[in-house]
Amino acid sequence: MxxxxxxxxxxxxxxxxxxxxxxxxxxxxxxxxxxxxxxxxxxxxxxxxxxxxxxxxxxxxxxxxxxxxxxxxxxxxxxxxxxxxxxxxxxxxxxxxxxxxxxxxxxxxxxxxxxxxxxxxxxxxxxxxxxxxxxxxxxxxxxxxxxxxxxxxxxxxxxxxxxxxxxxxxxxxxxxxxxxxxxERKILRGGLLFVLLSAAVGCGVTWWFVVHVRRLRSYAQQVQAPTLNEAAHNALPTTPAAVPSMPGELGDLAQAMDNMRKRLEGRDYIEGYVRALTHELKSPVAAIRGAGELLLEELPAQDREMFAQQVLDQCQRLQNLVDQLLQLSRLEQRQQLHAQSRCSLKACARQAMDQMASSASQRGITMVHEGEDSHGPWEQGLLVLAISNLLQNAMDFAPAQSQILIRLAPSALSINDQGPGVSPQLLSRLGERFFTTPRPDGERSGTGLGLSIVLRIMHLHGGSMQIRNTSPGLSVTLIFPSGKLVH
The missing domain is CATH 3.30.450.20 (PAS domain)
Structure with a gap:
C-alpha cells in the first residue's frame, strides 16, 4: 500500500x-x-x-x-x-x-x-x-x-x-x-460534519505530505551522479537539480540530501579519476622507465636516438593527458556559459581550422567547410575548443592526402573524415573518459578525453553530440538547441 x-x-x-x-x-x-x-x-x-x-x-x-x-x-x-x-x-x-x-x-x-x-x-x-x-x-x-x-x-x-x-x-x-x-439530530449532524471535515483535513494533510515526499524522491533520483565511465548520452542534465524548497524537517532533509550528494559526488569524482588516471599513466610511465633503463647501457647511436625519442613521445603524451584533464576538470566545475553576445558558428569553425592548419598540412590533409552559417548565444572559446578536438580526432584517423569536411547547417555543425570509422559495437562508448580506439597505424596515441570535453561543452550549451559511421569515415554532429541533424 x-x-x-x-x-x-x-x-x-x-x-x-x-x-x-x-x-x-x-x-x-x-x-x-x-x-x-x-x-x-x-x-x-x-x-x-x-x-x-x-x-x-x-x-x-x-x-x-x-x-x-x-x-x-x-x-x-x-x-x-x-x-x-x-x-x-x-x-x-x-x-x-x-x-x-x-x-x-x-x-x-x-x-x-x-x-x-x-x-x-x-x-x-x-x-x-x-x-x-x-x-x-x-x-x-x-x-x-x-x-x-x-x-x-x-x-x-x-x-x-x-x-x-x-x-x-x-x-x-x-x-x-x-x-x-x-x-440528538443536532449532535448527529455535527458528528457527521466533523467526520467529513476530518476526512477533508486528512486528505489535505496526506496530499501535502505525499507531494513533498515525492519531490524529495524526484530530487534524489535526479541527483544520482553518473559514473566515471558514463556514455555520451544526450539526456544528461546540464546543471544539478535545484534543492526543493520545503518547510520544517522536510526542508532540512532536502538540504541534508544535497550536502550528502555533494560529498559523495566529490569523493566518487576523485576516486574515479584516480583509478582511470592511474590506468592511463601505466603505459607511458612503463615505456619511459624501460627506455631510461636501456639508455643507461652502452647502445649504438641509432638505438640511443630511438629510445630518447620514445621518452620524448611518452612525455608529450603525458603532457597532453594532463592538459586535457585540466580542461575537462575546469569544464565540469562550470554550471553555465559566460557568453555575453551572439556567436557565429562559421567563425568558430574557421578559427579551429586555422589552429589545426599546420598539423593538417604536415599530413597533406585538406580541411574545407560548406553550408549556412548560424548565430546563437554560445561561448566562442568553448566552441573553438570543441571543434579543434573533433578536427584532431578526424586527422588522427584520416588517411594522408584526404579531405576533412566541415558542414554547417542551422544550429548544427558536422565534421566528416574519410578514415576507417569505428566498430558499431564501440560507437556508444565514444565520449567516455579515457576510452580510445586504435589508430590506423595501430597505436593508441590519444588520451580518450577529447570527445569527453566536446560532450561536456555541448551539455553546457544545452545541445547534444551524435556520432555515426559513413562510407567511408566517421561523422560527428554537434546539435544546438532548435537545431536539426545534418546528413
Missing part, C-alpha cells in the same frame, strides 16, 4: 474513533441529562405548590376537591392556550399534572379531575414522602412503550411542622422527547 493511502487511513481511523466515542458519550448522556433537568424543575414546582396548598390543607378546605380554594386557583390551568418557542422547540400545551393526597394517601385534588378519591398510598413517590423521604418515580402508562412513561415528583404539605399530605407534580416523557430528539 502506498504511503499516502496508509497516512490517510491512519488519520481517518483515529479521527473516526474519536468522533465515535465522543458522539456515543453525547448520545448516551442526552436523555439522562434532560430528565435530570426536568426532575429538578418538578421538585421546585412541587415544593412551591405544596407551600401554597398548606393553608387549605390546614383549614380542611382541600377536602372539597375541585371546590377548594386551591383548586379554584388552578382551575383551567391545563386548558390555557400556549404558543411558546423555547429556543428551537415549539411548546403549545401545558403538560404538568398536579395531585394532592392526604396523609392516608387518598387523592383530594387532581388537576386533570381523573383520580380524585383514589388511593395513592402505595405509589412510591407518595409512600416515601409521607415517611419524610424524597419521593419520585417513573411509571409507564403502556407497559411496552417507553415513550408513555411519566415522571412523578412529590413534596410534603406541612401543617404546624407535621406532614399533613403530599403534593405530586408529574410530567409525561413525550413532552421533553421533542427536545431530546432535536438535540
Amino acid at each position: 502506498r504511503l499516502g493511502l496508509r497516512l490517510f487511513f491512519a488519520f481517518f481511523l483515529i479521527n473516526g474513533l474519536a468522533a465515535f466515542f465522543v458522539l456515543r458519550v453525547f448520545m448516551v448522556e442526552i436523555k439522562p441529562s434532560v430528565r435530570k433537568v426536568t426532575e429538578d424543575t418538578l421538585v421546585e414546582a412541587a415544593y412551591a405548590l405544596a407551600a401554597l396548598a398548606s393553608e387549605d390543607m390546614a383549614s380542611g378546605d382541600l377536602q372539597n376537591g375541585q371546590n377548594s380554594h386551591f383548586a379554584r386557583q388552578l382551575q383551567g390551568y391545563n386548558q390555557q392556550p400556549v404558543q411558546v418557542r423555547i429556543w428551537d422547540a415549539k411548546k403549545s400545551s401545558l403538560d404538568m399534572r398536579i395531585t394532592v393526597t392526604d396523609k392516608q394517601g387518598l387523592v383530594l385534588f387532581d388537576s386533570l379531575g381523573k383520580d380524585e378519591g383514589s388511593n395513592y398510598s402505595r405509589w412510591r413517590d407518595v409512600y416515601l414522602t409521607l415517611r419524610g423521604e424524597y419521593g419520585a418515580r417513573t411509571t409507564r402508562e403502556v407497559q411496552d412503550d417507553e415513550g408513555s412513561s411519566v415522571m412523578y415528583v412529590s413534596a410534603p404539605i406541612l401543617v404546624n411542622g407535621q406532614i399533613a399530605g403530599v403534593l405530586s407534580t408529574s410530567k409525561p416523557a413525550r413532552s421533553v422527547q421533542k427536545i431530546i430528539d432535536s438535540a
